[in-house]
Amino acid sequence: xxxxxxxxxxxxxxxxxxxxxxxxxxxxxxxxxxxxxxxxxxxxxxxxxxxxxxxxxxxxxxxxxxxxxxxxxxxxxxxxxxxxxxxxxxxxxxxxxxxxxxxxxxxxxxxxxxxxxxxxxxxxxxxxxxxxxxxxxxxxxxxxxxxxxxxxxxxxxxxxxxxxxxxxxxxxxx
Numbered sequence: 001x002x003x004x005x006x007x008x009x010x011x012x013x014x015x016x017x018x019x020x021x022x023x024x025x026x027x028x029x030x031x032x033x034x035x036x037x038x039x040x041x042x043x044x045x046x047x048x049x050x051x052x053x054x055x056x057x058x059x060x061x062x063x064x065x066x067x068x069x070x071x072x073x074x075x076x077x078x079x080x081x082x083x084x085x086x087x088x089x090x091x092x093x094x095x096x097x098x099x100x101x102x103x104x105x106x107x108x109x110x111x112x113x114x115x116x117x118x119x120x121x122x123x124x125x126x127x128x129x130x131x132x133x134x135x136x137x138x139x140x141x142x143x144x145x146x147x148x149x150x151x152x153x154x155x156x157x158x159x160x161x162x163x164x165x166x167x168x169x170x171x172x173x174x
Contacts, residue, residue: 001026011053014147024147025053031146032056032067034093036083037074041101044132045074045139052143060087067092072142074135076101078124085121095145099138100124101131105160107138111145111153115170120157130160 003022008015011025031054035042042059049057049072058068060083071093073084084098096110102125108117128134137158145153155170 001030003029007053014052014143019149020147024149027148028143028146029053029055031069033058033142033146034068034071034087035059035074036071036087037080038077041074041076041080041131041135042072045072045135045142048136048139049142054142054146068094070095070097070142070145072138073098074101074138075099075120075124076127076131081121081124088116088121097138097141097145099134101127101134103128104162105130105134107134107141107158109141109145109153109156109158111155115155117155117157117168117170128160130162134160 003026007029014020015022015025033049033054033056035046035057046057071087073080073087073096075081075084075098087093095112096116098108098110098116098120100106100120105128106120108120110116144150157168157170159166
């Protein structure tokens with residue numbers, strides 16, 4: 001896919017970011033992602049992803065079959081967590097980003113779609129005061145992964161306790 005003049009103008013702020021450029025924006029425009037979560041929790045991420053130029057955004061409610069470049073799971077309720085557990089085994093997803101909106105807030109980046117940190121799949125607790133912030137940070141991680149911001153990203157979990165951020169990089173399976 002080659003960017004049109006209109007697309008270059010529209011996405012110029014993203015294209016000039018080091019390590020993204022035109023090729024990264026082309027990948028974003030060609031991407032097909034699955035968005036998981038309650039309507040309230042996915043509203044802002046969906047709007048930002050559409051504004052960033054993500055080619056196709058499908059919600060779980062759409063029941064759209066096929067392969068997805070990435071799934072973004074915004075887990076703020078037990079119902080959303082249960083849907084995530086079903087998706088992990090039943091959908092063709094190349095990469096996965098999970099945002100846990102309970103305290104402490106966590107984001108798990110799973111570039112291979114399979115090495116999910118088990119702590120991300122546990123029962124949902126009390127909602128974090130930073131829940132909306134965490135959802136938006138996860139949305140930024142989606143853009144970075146789709147655009148190829150890092151050449152070979154490692155699976156990682158980012159945890160927010162309100163004062164500090166901890167990043168745990170996980171070993172690649174195999």
